[in-house]
Amino acid sequence: MSFIINPYQVQPSSSCAPVVGTTTDYGTGTIGYSNLPFYGLYDYSEAASLYPQSLIGAAKQVTGIGTYMASYTTPYTFSNVEIWMAHTTLNEFPVGTSVGYSTVGLTNLTQCYSGPFVISSNNTWKSVTFNVNNFCYDGVSNVVVIFKNYDGSWASGYGTGRGTSQTANPAGQVFRTVTIEQDTTYPANGSVMTRAGRYTNIRLQY
Amino acid sequence: MAVDTQALRTALEPHGTVVFCDDHQGLYYLIVMENWDSDEATFDAIADPYVLPDYPNQDIITLVDGVLKTQYNP
Numbered sequence: 001m002s003f004i005i006n007p008y009q010v011q012p013s014s015s016c017a018p019v020v021g022t023t024t025d026y027g028t029g030t031i032g033y034s035n036l037p038f039y040g041l042y043d044y045s046e047a048a049s050l051y052p053q054s055l056i057g058a059a060k061q062v063t064g065i066g067t068y069m070a071s072y073t074t075p076y077t078f079s080n081v082e083i084w085m086a087h088t089t090l091n092e093f094p095v096g097t098s099v100g101y102s103t104v105g106l107t108n109l110t111q112c113y114s115g116p117f118v119i120s121s122n123n124t125w126k127s128v129t130f131n132v133n134n135f136c137y138d139g140v141s142n143v144v145v146i147f148k149n150y151d152g153s154w155a156s157g158y159g160t161g162r163g164t165s166q167t168a169n170p171a172g173q174v175f176r177t178v179t180i181e182q183d184t185t186y187p188a189n190g191s192v193m194t195r196a197g198r199y200t201n202i203r204l205q206y
Numbered sequence: 207m208a209v210d211t212q213a214l215r216t217a218l219e220p221h222g223t224v225v226f227c228d229d230h231q232g233l234y235y236l237i238v239m240e241n242w243d244s245d246e247a248t249f250d251a252i253a254d255p256y257v258l259p260d261y262p263n264q265d266i267i268t269l270v271d272g273v274l275k276t277q278y279n280p
Contacts, residue, residue, distance in 0.1 A: 032233075041238075042275070073230075154238075156236060159230075160233065
């Protein structure tokens with residue numbers, strides 16, 4: 001017996017939960033945000049969202065991710081993006097969170113996807129299958145998803161990605177998204193990001 | 207009442223090149239200027255009276271190397 005290994009298929013780690021071939025949506029908010037997960041108004045942008053274990057649930061091997069897109073002039077192309085995932089023990093992004101996340105205590109930081117992100121239709125999920133590494137979620141930690149837009153140019157016609165507000169009881173925001181955007185060059189490590197009381201709605205494949 | 211885009215363009219043009227000035231599906235009103243010759247406050251003083259009645263929330267404004275970008279939301 002011989003085996004032919006497809007070099008383009010991400011190989012699962014032996015320590016990962018098995019791939020079960022399903023999807024789950026996280027986030028029920030219906031408000032769209034122009035800077036989630038990528039901001040078309042600027043040459044470069046980065047957005048990260050933090051999801052508590054109580055939302056994500058048991059261990060799983062994440063093989064792809066989607067975001068809910070609306071109001072784009074289609075097709076709208078982010079030509080070069082990266083999606084990374086990591087574990088954290090934090091419940092929200094601290095004041096002063098910066099590109100590189102040195103204060104967020106990320107572990108198992110994993111590059112999952114690299115390539116284009118093309119929005120072809122609106123009011124639906126736009127998903128990509130990971131082509132770099134799957135992410136082995138441990139079922140215990142909170143999860144950070146980082147969306148990096150390296151497109152290098154801006155274009156009108158951008159729309160929104162949906163997010164879900166995060167508030168604390170009795171009052172106040174839980175800061176589960178950070179964003180930064182700029183032209184000409186990618187935001188440097190250490191650049192302070194803007195916090196917001198929401199997370200990007202995501203669909204995980206696992 | 208819709209934003210009078212042509213009048214706004216005319217008001218902005220003495221201060222730079224209007225790259226984009228229009229609404230997007232009623233979702234936001236976007237203005238991008240190049241070679242902006244003044245500061246953000248001057249821009250706001252010109253543009254706000256045209257845009258704010260329909261898009262009262264200026265979500266973002268940046269001015270870097272003469273490139274001014276701003277997005278107003280409903």
